[in-house]
Structure formats: structure tokens, C-alpha cells
Amino acid sequence: MTTMTDPPKASFQLSMLIYDTRYRSYTFQFIALVLLMLLLGYLGANLVSNLAAQGQNISFDFLSSPANYDINQRPIEYDSQSSHLRASVVGVINTLIVAFLGCATATVFGVTAGVLRLSPNWLVRKLMAFYVEIFRNIPVLIWILIIFTVMTAVMPAPNQFRGENPDASMLFDAFAFTNRGVYVPAPVWGPGSLVVVLTFLASVIGVFAYRRYATKLLYDTGRLLPMGWPSLVILFVPTVLIYFVLGQPISLAYPALKGFNFDGGLHIRGSLIALWFALAIYTGAFIAENVRAGIQAVSKGQTEAAASLGLRPKRIMNLVILPQALRVIIPPLISQYLNLTKNSSLAIAVGYMDVTGTLGGITLNQTGRAIECVLMLMLFYLTISLAISAIMNVYNNSIKLKER
Amino acid sequence: MKKTVFLGALTVAGLAAGASAAATLDDVKARGKLNCGVTTGLVGFAAPDANGVWEGFDVAVCRAVAAAVLGDGNAVEFVPTTGKTRFTALASGEIDMLARNTTWTFSRDTDLKFDFVGVNYYDGQGFLVPKSLGVSSAKELDGATVCIQTGTTTELNLADFFRANNISYEPVPIETNAEGQQQYLAGACDTYTTDASGLASTRAAFENPTDHVILPEIISKEPLGPLVRHGDNDWGDIVRWTFYALVAAEEMGITSANIGELSAAPGANPEINRILGTEGELGAMIGLDNEWAKRAISVGGNYGEIFEKNIGEKTPIGLARGLNAQWTQGGIMYAPPFR
Numbered sequence: 248m249t250t251m252t253d254p255p256k257a258s259f260q261l262s263m264l265i266y267d268t269r270y271r272s273y274t275f276q277f278i279a280l281v282l283l284m285l286l287l288g289y290l291g292a293n294l295v296s297n298l299a300a301q302g303q304n305i306s307f308d309f310l311s312s313p314a315n316y317d318i319n320q321r322p323i324e325y326d327s328q329s330s331h332l333r334a335s336v337v338g339v340i341n342t343l344i345v346a347f348l349g350c351a352t353a354t355v356f357g358v359t360a361g362v363l364r365l366s367p368n369w370l371v372r373k374l375m376a377f378y379v380e381i382f383r384n385i386p387v388l389i390w391i392l393i394i395f396t397v398m399t400a401v402m403p404a405p406n407q408f409r410g411e412n413p414d415a416s417m418l419f420d421a422f423a424f425t426n427r428g429v430y431v432p433a434p435v436w437g438p439g440s441l442v443v444v445l446t447f448l449a450s451v452i453g454v455f456a457y458r459r460y461a462t463k464l465l466y467d468t469g470r471l472l473p474m475g476w477p478s479l480v481i482l483f484v485p486t487v488l489i490y491f492v493l494g495q496p497i498s499l500a501y502p503a504l505k506g507f508n509f510d511g512g513l514h515i516r517g518s519l520i521a522l523w524f525a526l527a528i529y530t531g532a533f534i535a536e537n538v539r540a541g542i543q544a545v546s547k548g549q550t551e552a553a554a555s556l557g558l559r560p561k562r563i564m565n566l567v568i569l570p571q572a573l574r575v576i577i578p579p580l581i582s583q584y585l586n587l588t589k590n591s592s593l594a595i596a597v598g599y600m601d602v603t604g605t606l607g608g609i610t611l612n613q614t615g616r617a618i619e620c621v622l623m624l625m626l627f628y629l630t631i632s633l634a635i636s637a638i639m640n641v642y643n644n645s646i647k648l649k650e651r
Numbered sequence: 652m653k654k655t656v657f658l659g660a661l662t663v664a665g666l667a668a669g670a671s672a673a674a675t676l677d678d679v680k681a682r683g684k685l686n687c688g689v690t691t692g693l694v695g696f697a698a699p700d701a702n703g704v705w706e707g708f709d710v711a712v713c714r715a716v717a718a719a720v721l722g723d724g725n726a727v728e729f730v731p732t733t734g735k736t737r738f739t740a741l742a743s744g745e746i747d748m749l750a751r752n753t754t755w756t757f758s759r760d761t762d763l764k765f766d767f768v769g770v771n772y773y774d775g776q777g778f779l780v781p782k783s784l785g786v787s788s789a790k791e792l793d794g795a796t797v798c799i800q801t802g803t804t805t806e807l808n809l810a811d812f813f814r815a816n817n818i819s820y821e822p823v824p825i826e827t828n829a830e831g832q833q834q835y836l837a838g839a840c841d842t843y844t845t846d847a848s849g850l851a852s853t854r855a856a857f858e859n860p861t862d863h864v865i866l867p868e869i870i871s872k873e874p875l876g877p878l879v880r881h882g883d884n885d886w887g888d889i890v891r892w893t894f895y896a897l898v899a900a901e902e903m904g905i906t907s908a909n910i911g912e913l914s915a916a917p918g919a920n921p922e923i924n925r926i927l928g929t930e931g932e933l934g935a936m937i938g939l940d941n942e943w944a945k946r947a948i949s950v951g952g953n954y955g956e957i958f959e960k961n962i963g964e965k966t967p968i969g970l971a972r973g974l975n976a977q978w979t980q981g982g983i984m985y986a987p988p989f990r
């Protein structure tokens with residue numbers, strides 16, 4: 248049946264590894280791989296032999312011994328008798344906290360500034376250009392220090408809130424702005440509060456369901472349901488009802504001056520605030536440029552076409568421009584998030600105890616285990632960076648142009 | 652011979668292990684300069700003066716060693732280090748010795764692989780508070796915000812002290828003394844804690860030093876002294892005996908005023924003769940010439956003179972000799988015999 252015979256089997260010759268294009272690239276990649284492994288092997292052996300010459304070794308035993316130092320911001324249980332490993336975990340969580348807050352705030356700043364940079368209003372446009380240029384072109388460390396120094400120097404110390412005629416007073420008797428940070432009321436979760444929280448979560452899902460239904464109805468029948476007030480009603484009414492039915496299980500603990508400091512409530516430390524805002528405004532300036540570029544990448548014809556269909560400017564932005572612009576914005580946004588997370592390691596400049604401050608700072612210093620600590624730090628930042636880009640890539644794939 | 656060390660990214664992390672395992676003396680001589688690690692600035696102990704010339708109690712030790720080894724007390728490259736960077740700087744060979752208010756502890760001596768050559772200041776950890784705080788004992792500091800330098804023994808003592816007394820505190824970690832001073836003066840912390848000598852020196856730099864007091868509790872032992880890398884014992888001997896030459900000089904009555912006269916010809920006291928090299932061959936035993944100690948003492952005078960000039964009672968820092976007096980004067984400064 249076969250009309251074609253197999254091509255003559257050329258016997259394989261060693262020289263083909265170089266002269267045959269089918270194999271050549273593999274050959275070179277293989278050589279490069281071997282060289283790389285040799286280099287890494289050399290580095291590793293060199294490290295071990297030099298450590299041995301100094302009478303040191305690589306060991307992670309120190310992680311289980313007591314850390315013996317205290318950390319101010321402790322998202323999980325920790326005291327000076329906890330292990331170095333636990334201190335590192337506290338640091339990791341602190342890094343994640345500031346990275347999350349920073350990324351969220353930077354996105355808000357960046358999108359706002361990026362959209363406003365294209366505003367028809369000259370003043371707004373120029374103000375935003377000023378923001379972008381000033382924050383992008385001064386190193387973030389300087390911003391961290393500026394915000395921190397200004398805060399410690401300008402805000403009142405807690406003891407200035409004391410006395411008959413204090414120099415400083417609390418805002419609404421609930422917020423205290425001090426040079427040690429901001430104290431805000433904190434929720435106290437009484438029995439039954441879980442129900443309230445669950446109700447609220449269910450309401451959030453409800454809002455999404457309602458919006459989905461409204462959109463479907465619009466597409467199917469052309470009937471337009473109101474969006475704004477029903478969403479608000481769904482979001483709040485059930486929760487508030489349950490809250491009162493259960494007898495107000497959630498209350499607020501207000502900060503109050505006690506001894507040297509404010510007590511009760513939530514203490515947002517000056518170091519966190521400085522780091523968070525410095526990272527957010529700095530990275531926000533870069534994001535603003537990405538957003539502007541993304542919007543400008545959508546051809547003008549799209550706006551004009553949408554306008555000729557009678558869409559209002561806000562709708563044009565939300566329904567036509569931004570969905571297309573996002574495809575341009577997301578990839579560089581990922582790298583801005585990564586930058587922000589890595590820049591958060593400047594935390595020690597203001598004494599914020601992130602993982603570089605605990606594991607890479609005090610633990611490293613007190614145990615002298617530099618190589619081990621730095622290896623763990625590298626591993627952590629690598630993992631977190633890869634995780635962020637993985638998550639953002641999933642999001643990017645979900646919004647990218649569906650090609651069929 | 653130096654081994655080439657290439658640790659890739661890890662070198663950047665600051666640890667070039669085993670850069671020079673031995674013969675620091677040869678390296679220093681070849682370089683013509685002594686690399687000496689000091690603080691980033693602690694008036695009286697190590698700080699540059701108005702002309703950028705480093706001076707102070709710890710600086711004097713560096714200069715004495717440079718004079719003994721290189722014949723010139725100015726042949727020193729001062730490398731400012733923080734509490735955190737000092738040990739990496741020494742371990743990596745960036746500095747030949749460290750003289751930076753550093754406490755001699757078991758783990759630093761053994762696990763971190765350093766050798767402390769002696770104690771140039773017997774100290775303990777104290778608390779500095781503004782008088783207006785109305786606190787008279789460290790035990791009243793429950794709930795206080797405490798500024799504390801990271802990477803120090805004082806940070807560990809602090810945790811232990813509050814734990815032992817079952818009181819709480821909020822640590823504010825800082826990296827340098829200057830930062831601590833700024834935070835403390837701005838009221839961002841209620842109290843600043845470190846070695847009592849460091850507190851005295853920090854307070855001396857305040858605009859109104861009398862508004863601040865050092866609390867009576869001394870919560871730890873802080874024997875501060877110069878140190879070198881473990882492994883090069885010859886170099887360790889040089890630094891150790893240069894320091895003791897300064898101490899012995901005070902005990903024997905050798906001062907910068909009479910050293911010229913005493914070293915001109917052998918005198919009645921054989922130990923003075925041996926120190927100053929007019930008798931015996933002590934210099935050769937540590938690989939130096941016979942006038943090494945004479946040069947070391949000539950730079951800033953003996954231990955007592957260095958103390959009085961930099962941190963003594965007539966300076967703004969105003970520290971009393973206390974434990975740091977000679978053993979013959981009721982203190983515990985005691986140089987082993989030169990023989």
C-alpha cells in the first residue's frame with residue numbers, strides 16, 4: 248500500500264552533533280549545562296572548604312533554639328523564648344502584610360493617577376505628571392525615611408495626650424495619631440459574631456449574584472435593572488439585622504492612654520505606616536505610567552466608535568477602554584508588585600520587623616549563621632515572587648483576548 | 652598566600668569566608684595600613700572630630716596597634732561598623748581588628764570564631780530616661796517603648812530583664828546610636844537602653860544633658876574589648892600585648908610625658924626596661940622590633956591618660972574609673988607581667 252518508502256536511514260555520525268542543524272543546538276545547550284553545573288559545583292565546594300578552613304559548617308540546627316529577642320509587631324503568638332524559626336515566620340507574615348497593603352494601595356494610587364494623567368483638565372494632568380515624576384525619580388529608601396522622620400518629628404508623643412489641658416487630643420475619642428504610630432479602635436469578637444460575619448460574606452456573594460442576574464436580564468430582554476441601591480441594600484441590611492437580633496455581638500475596643508502608651512485598640516506602628524505608604528506612592532507612580540500607556544494603546548477609534556453609539560464617557564472608560572487596556576497593563580503590573588515586595592526588605596531602615604529584619608537581621612547576627620540565613624531569605628523571596636507572578640498570570644490569562 | 656574566594660551571590664551577602672586564614676601581620680605590613688573596625692560614631696569612644704580625624708577611647712587602641720606594627724599611629728583606615736555589620740566585617744577580613752564597644756561573650760568567642768584580646772572597659776547595661784518621665788527604677792518601665800540597637804547583647808539582655816521581672820515593653824529596633832538618639836529625643840521611645848558608657852556618651856551630646864538620667868539598675872555585665880579573628884594567634888598576641896602595654900604603662904608610671912626619658916637608657920625598674928625595649932628581646936617574641944611598645948604608648952599615652960582624655964571625669968562624658976581603675980587602685984584593670 249505504501250507508495251513511499253522510508254527515507255534512507257542515515258547512520259548517525261558523531262560529527263553530526265556539530266554539523267547537523269537538528270542536533271547542533273542540543274549539543275551546545277548540553278555543553279552549556281555541563282559548564283554551569285561545573286561552575287556551581289566549584290562554588291559549592293569552595294564554600295564548604297572555606298567554611299571548613301574557618302572551622303564552620305552549614306547547619307540549620309539554630310532554627311530550633313530560642314531566639315531570645317523580642318519583636319514588636321507579632322501577628323502570631325511569639326515571645327523571646329520562641330524559636331528562631333518562629334521568629335522567621337513572624338517576619339515572613341510581617342513582610343506579607345506590608346506587601347499586601349502596599350500592592351493594594353499602590354494599585355489605587357496608580358490607576359487613579361494614570362487615568363487622571365489623561366484628563367482633559369490641564370491642572371489635574373500636570374499635577375499627576377508632577378506626582379509621577381517626583382516619586383519615580385527619588386529612591387524609595389529616601390521616601391521611607393522622609394515619611395518616618397516627619398511622623399516621629401511632627402506627631403505628638405503619647406504623653407502629650409495626658410493632663411488637664413493636653414497638647415494633643417484624640418480624634419472622635421477613637422483615633423490617636425502619635426509619633427509611635429496610629430491607634431484605632433479594634434473589633435472585639437463576642438459570641439455569635441461568626442454568624443454576623445458569615446451573613447456579611449453571604450451578602451457579598453448575593454451582590455455578585457444580583458449583578459450577574461441583572462446583566463443577563465439586560466442582554467436577554469433589554470430590561471435595565473437598577474444596580475446601585477439594590478446592591479447596597481443586599482450588602483448591608485441582612486448583616487445589620489442579624490447584628491441587632493443577636494444582641495450586638497461585635498463591639499469596638501477603643502484605645503486609651505494607660506501608663507506610657509495607648510492601650511486597647513489596634514496599634515498601627517509608625518514603621519509600618521512609613522514603609523507601607525512610601526512603597527505605595529513610589530510604586531504607584533510606576534503603575535500610573537503603565538496605566539497611561541495601556542489606555543493610550545487602545546486606538547482612538549474605539550473611543551470614537553463607542554461615543555457614536557451614544558455611550559457616556561464613564562461607560563466608555565469602563566466598558567470599552569479599560570478591558571482592552573488591561574491586557575497591556577497587567578504584565579508590567581506583575582513586575583511592579585514583585586518590585587514592591589522585594590523593596591519591602593528595606594524595612595529595617597525604620598525598624599519594621601520583616602523577614603529581612605528577623606531572619607536576615609537579628610537571627611543572622613546573633614547566631615552568626617550568615618550563609619544559612621541568606622539562603623533561606625533567597626528561597627523565601629524567590630518563592631513569594633514566583634507565587635505572585637503565577638497568580639497574576641492566571642488573572643492575565645482570564646482577561647486576555649479570547650482567540651478562537 | 653590568599654585563596655581566591657568566589658561565593659557568587661553569597662559574597663554580596665557579606666560573607667567572604669576565609670579570605671585570609673593566617674598572617675594578618677604580613678597583610679597589614681604589605682598594605683602599610685591597619686584596617687580597624689570602629690563604631691559609626693559614639694563621642695568619646697570613636698567619632699571623627701571637626702577635621703574628620705577619628706578619635707576616642709576605642710580609636711586609641713587602633714592607633715596604638717598601628718604604631719606598634721607600622722610605626723605610625725595615623726596609619727589606620729577606620730571602618731565604621733554597626734552592631735549588625737561588625738562581625739561580618741571582621742570574619743570576612745575587611746578589617747584586621749575590631750574595637751567597637753563589643754561585649755566579650757561565650758558564643759562570640761567560640762561559635763562566631765573570634766578571639767577577644769582583653770577588656771578595655773568593664774561595663775554594664777543601663778537605661779536612659781527623661782527626668783520628666785518620672786521614673787526612678789527600671790522596674791517601673793512596664794509597658795514602656797524601648798529603643799534598642801539590633802544585633803547587640805543589649806537586645807538579648809533587655810528581653811531577659813523584662814521577662815524575669817514579668818513586665819512588658821515595646822521594642823523599637825534601631826541600627827545606629829545616632830538613630831537611637833534621634834528617636835529618643837523625639838519621644839518615639841520612652842527610654843533608650845545600651846551599655847551605660849554608651850548612654851553617658853550619648854547623653855553628653857544632648858542639648859540639655861541634665862534633663863536626662865541613667866537609671867540605677869545595671870542589668871548585665873558588658874566587658875567591652877578589642878577582638879580579632881580566631882586562628883591567627885600571632886596577630887592576636889600582637890593586639891593583646893599592645894593593649895596590655897598601655898595598661899601596664901599606667902601601672903608602672905610610664906606616661907607620654909616621661910616616656911622619652913625612660914626609654915633613653917635602662918632604668919632601675921627591669922619591667923619598665925623590658926616594656927620599653929631597653930632590656931631583653933620581648934619585641935622579637937611577637938615578630939616586632941624592640942621599640943613596639945614604646946611607640947604604642949607614645950601615641951596617646953598610657954591607659955589612664957587615654958581614659959581621662961576621652962571619657963574621663965573632666966570630659967563632658969564624665970565617666971569615673973570605677974572598675975576600670977588599676978588593680979592597685981581598687982579596680983580590676985590588671986596587665987599580666989611583661990617578662
Ligand SMILES: N[C@@H](CCC(=O)N[C@@H](CS)C(=O)NCC(=O)O)C(=O)O
Pocket residue numbers: 689690691692693732733734751752753754800802803804805826827828829845846848849850873875
Ligand atoms: N556591648 C554591646 C552593645 C554595643 C553597641 O552597639 N553599643 C552602641 C552604644 S554603646 C554603639 O557603640 N553604637 C555606636 C554605633 O551606632 O555605631 C554589644 O557588644 O553587643
